[in-house]
Amino acid sequence: MSVRNLEALLQPASVAVIGASDREGSLGAVVLRNLKLGGFQGPVWPVNARHASVGGEQAWPDIESLPQAPDLAVICTPATTVPGLIAALGRKGTRAAMVLTAGLKQPAGDDGLSLEQRMLDAARPYLLRILGPNCIGALVPGAHLNASFAPGNAEPGRLAFVTQSGALATAMLDWANSRGIGFSHFISLGDSADVDFGDVIDYLASEPGTRAILMYAESIKAARKFMSAARAAARNKPLIMVKAGRAPDGARAAASHTGALAGSDEVFDAAVMRAGMLRVDTLESLFDAAETLAHIRPWCGERLVILTNGGGAGVLAADALELGGGKLARLGEETLTALDQCLPASWSHGNPVDIIGDAPVTRYQDALRVLLAAPDVDAVLFMHAPTAIVPAAAIASSCLPLIQQSAKPVLSCWLGGAAVATARAACGSAGIASYNTPERAATAWLQLLNHARNQEALQQIPSAALDGLMPDQQCVQLLLEQALRDGQEWLNAAQAQMLLQACGIPIVETEQIQGIEEAVIVADRMGYPVVLKIVSPQVIHKSDVGGVALGLATADELRAAAMKMRQQVARLLPLAVVLGFTVQPMVRRPGAHELIVGIATDAVFGPVVLLGEGGTAVELSKAHAVALPPLNGNLARDLIVKSQLAPMLAGYRGRPPSDEHALLATLLKVSQMACDLGWLAELDINPLLVDELGVLALDTRVRLRPASAGEGSQLAIRPYPSALEERLQLAGRDLLLRPIRPEDGQRLMGFYAKASPSDMRLRFFMARREVPHSELARYSQIDYDREMTFIALAPGECENPTMVAEVRAVCDPDNLQAEFAIQVASDWQGKGLGRRLLDKLTCYLRERGTSEVVGQCLPENIGMASLARQAGFLVSNGPSDDTVELRLRLQLH
The missing domain is CATH 3.40.630.30 (Gcn5-related N-acetyltransferase (GNAT))
Incomplete structure (x- = not known):
């Protein structure tokens, strides 16, 4: 990661436009015009090989002839010219360039290198930083810099907007200008060949004119750089992101259950939460969230009270809040008594606090004072629907001093149009976040809630580490090295069980054999009933082909089950090679829950840990969640909560609570495996039985990376060294x-x-x-x-x-x-x-x-x-x- 020379990119003293032109509508003409209209104070040098003047000013034929090295060069010429121009700029002494040109992914010659790679190779000796290619440029209103081909300028403000989409950037700029939203920086990353999200976040994190960083992302390239930058910046200012691609993707084609469940969007959500950022669904929500987070008081807690003069509006806000996972404050007797003394007898006597449509100014003030002082209230949503009784402006002017003096967060919702416009404007001038519908106000609170939860995760101090997490490293290393030497993609059942045992995860006794009579001998020794499972490299999900038989009580039942398995595999998978069977004692823990715990590899963020409801219908259950390793005790508990399993594991209807300590220890051990075992591509422990007696792994699948893949996938967060x-x-x-x-x-x-x-x-x-x-x-x-x-x-x-x-x-x-x-x-x-x-x-x-x-x-x-x-x-x-x-x-x- 690097912020080196980004000052020259975003605060240049001089700019050269390579490919500047007088041809109307050309890229070079638009960029040159925008630089001038933006009011840039430093010298602007047009470079054009065929014309002595451009835009009525002197032009230079090439980079070498410029009077001095420009801080920033904006390149508007064809793709094939870019690598040579970057080299010339480097020799001249320029240290930053914006490449607006598209098409640099194409090959540059017979060596197979792309034009983009040639461009990067040319820049590297000079530490020259490149924004783009295929971007619209950047606007920094405070520096009067509009080095872009956007259709207009940006208003000055304290929000930074960073986007990968050029088309969306121009539309967003137009949308923001129409609503008076200003920016400290407006940056289009394009293809992010050099400068990417991580670099820009690092730069903006310490930029004093930026209050919040807003991002639109389609993909993340350097996950560790991104996570390091985001985690550092999010401690100082809000980072809010919209990311395209929420729909399910190719992850469903993964060979293991874990890989199928850990979709890339869920992994991205986990990364956002781990970094303390906030993810929203729409571009409009992006700016709502920025406005809310920028103006709100310090977080006090999740208990929200709704104060309204309209019962219907209050119910709409309450519905939206609860459906989104928010929490209405439960008003205690002391608070209810205080409200009874200042409200008419017909008030709602609950939350939402409906003070009735005929409420005068004093009723608003009295109710607001009670709620702001109430110990059972953490925040207030102040709502007003216009009436003919009291002008909204009068209510705003009388209540705003109380809101401004409050230590608790207060959001306002003024329903209507012209009748509440003055009140809404007064809130904006006073720095009070304001919304025009109950649902939008509730959504804003939920954004605050999610951001606060993510921030709290950054500030958790975990309890002491659980004991017994160190694996038998020598055993694990020997096992994996042998499997890789043998060219195995999947560990066999015995190897998988040995791996778990070496990592300290309780397993059921498992023995792998080749023939049916050998299975009988093993079962006689273990004692009936037993479980029989097919062993075949081509059979990943054994239940799908009838490859699992439970509760076999006699040798004859075992023989019959083994014969039937061979026949079914031969019929359903004729090319599958059956290597034998595994025999396990039948475990009877009727009160145990079947979970899945595993490791998947995300294409961007590397290894992730998954926890969910297990069994044969695992992929039909929505009760699962993923987290980025390394985990600690708090993060492992958060994973249990996010998986929606916590109520089930806590015990119900006479079933005792499960052993949380044993499950936490298992999650931490699996996290350690993800950190330590770079060759591990996928791991399924399914089912993992969990009850008051502890945990027990009944079945395990382990997929390795091929030896040609190198040391494996890099973790997005560097683990403990x-x-x-x-x-x-x-x-x-x-x-x-x-x-x-x-x-x-x-x-x-x-x-x-x-x-x-x-x-x-x-x-x-x-x-x-x-x-x-x-x-x-x-x-x-x-x-x-x-x-x-x-x-x-x-x-x-x-x-x-x-x-x-x-x-x-x-x-x-x-x-x-x-x-x-x-x-x-x-x-x-x-x-x-x-x-x-x-x-x-x-x-x-x-x-x-x-x-x-x-x-x-x-x-x-x-x-x-x-x-x-x-x-x-x-x-x-x-x-x-x-x-x-x-x-x-x-x-x-």
């Missing part, structure tokens, strides 16, 4: 140095709580007694792809290690610079621990290719300055007298 763990002895005590985990949030809280006020001031440059929950979550749930925190753990009470030091570094998206901070517990200072941690961090950053590590400390922090000097840092005064700068060059280039 266990290889960086290190044990050492210091001051006579054993210490573990390792990367921080999400589960360390509570440990980190304890570390800061025990620190002296002086240490906290030196660490955070201010006096603070405690670190907020959201900050603890941010510090413990790091993105290992762009930041690192090492912690030191010393033996503590009850075998619970105590955190005694931390050192952390956050890298910029280009990996040029990492900013570090370090803190050591008071009783461990002066023992050399700080130096060991700092050396470990700088060694890690050097191997990562980071160019420089920098930090700051207060002038009185003499110990930190001394530690930095010992580690080779250059220590110097900062720009002001308030700080000391610490700087270490890691790479010599």
Whole structure:
């Protein structure tokens, strides 16, 4: 990922238009005109090989003849010319270009390379960034830049809009202008050959003029880059996305149940939630959500109360809310009593709070005061339908001061047209989100709700990791290596069971045999009744061909079932090769639920973990959900909730609740398999029995990637790097140095709580007694792809290690610079621990290719300055007298 030279792309001081023209309607003419009409203040240099002037101004015949290197070049010439132009721009010193030209996917020559690849190869030596090709360009109203062939300019604003569709971009710009919606940036990515969503999100995340980032996506290319950028940006400002392609796709052709259920759109939803973004269905909802999220008060909770002067409108809003998964607040006795004192006896006495159509201004004010103060209400939807009793404008002017003073979120809905236009405008001027229908207002609240849930997932501090998750790595590696050497695509039943057993997942005893009489011998030893299953590489779903027989009570039943299976397979799949059978003891757990747990591989986001209702009708059930690994305890619980299985597993009608701990442990083990086993393409554990006794895997299918596929699919989120763990002895005590985990949030809280006020001031440059929950979550749930925190753990009470030091570094998206901070517990200072941690961090950053590590400390922090000097840092005064700068060059280039 990189924001390198994006400043030249989106804030250029000079622009060259390659292919500028006077020919009416030509691409070069439209771009040149838009640059001028947009009011760009810097020089604009037309480049045209055949004309000495374009647009009444001097033109240059080629790039070499330009008076200086332009910050930005906009290329409007035919596809075949683009690679050569990019090379010439690079030599000239230009570092950013927009390629509006389409058709670069075509071959460039006999070597098979496309024009697009030739273009990228030409740009690479100069670090020249390219927007496009096949895009309409970009508009940055604050910089008076309209480097596009859009049919008009964009109004200035604080919303950034990024789209992959050029046609949609022009339509959206026209739509936004007609509604007075302005933009900080309006960017068309086109084919995203170089600059993509991840790059632009990284740039806009720290851009002060952008309040929210809106996106229209058709596909995501670099999933890990996208996830890293989105997760970082979503902590600072709303990221809202519309993505095309919700309909089912080719995933249904997958060989396993898991692959069939884990459709690409469900995976994309899981990625959006994991990143803390919000996904909406329509472009109109995109702007509604941006307006709502930008103006709303901090989130207080899900309990919404509807205040209305019309019962029908309130019911419509309540219906839309509940159908969308929202929650109406249940008003307590105290709140109902307070409302009784200010409302007529005929009020609704519930939620929605219908204050009756004849409500005067004072009734609105009194009811609003009660609800804003009510402890059982988290937010208010304020609704008004026009009446002849009181003008809507008067109601707005009297109630807006109460709304503005409230700490709770308030949304408004003014039903009607001209009669409520003044009130609606007053809300907009006061920064109160406003909607014209009950359904639209309810949808806006649901968008807030979903965004808050996704944000909460970013800030969860998981409980301590569950024990017993480490697999028998040697056994797993030997098993998979042998299967790959043998060219197997699917593990046989015995291998699949062995894999689960090595990973700590309880299995039913399974023995694979070749002949019928051998099956009888095994069954006699196991004890009847038994289960018999066919074994054939060509039979993936055994039940579909009658390849499973349950509850066989005698040897004769076993023989008959085996003969029948062979006959059915021969009839239904004549080319299938039957290798034998598996025999299992018949498991009788009548109260157990049949689930499916598995791994599928998404074409974009790589491995995903699936949980759902299992059994033979698994693909008919809608009770399933997917999540991106790695999972922790909280994420595994969220997966159970999203799968809609939680009520069933909690117990009902006398059935005891299932063992949640055992199911969570299984999900975490499967997640670990997805992270560790790059050769694993698909995994089905179906059925996985779950009840109060625990879990038991009855059947498993495992598909491997072919050896020619390399190391397998890359995870969208980099998992915990266990290889960086290190044990050492210091001051006579054993210490573990390792990367921080999400589960360390509570440990980190304890570390800061025990620190002296002086240490906290030196660490955070201010006096603070405690670190907020959201900050603890941010510090413990790091993105290992762009930041690192090492912690030191010393033996503590009850075998619970105590955190005694931390050192952390956050890298910029280009990996040029990492900013570090370090803190050591008071009783461990002066023992050399700080130096060991700092050396470990700088060694890690050097191997990562980071160019420089920098930090700051207060002038009185003499110990930190001394530690930095010992580690080779250059220590110097900062720009002001308030700080000391610490700087270490890691790479010599």
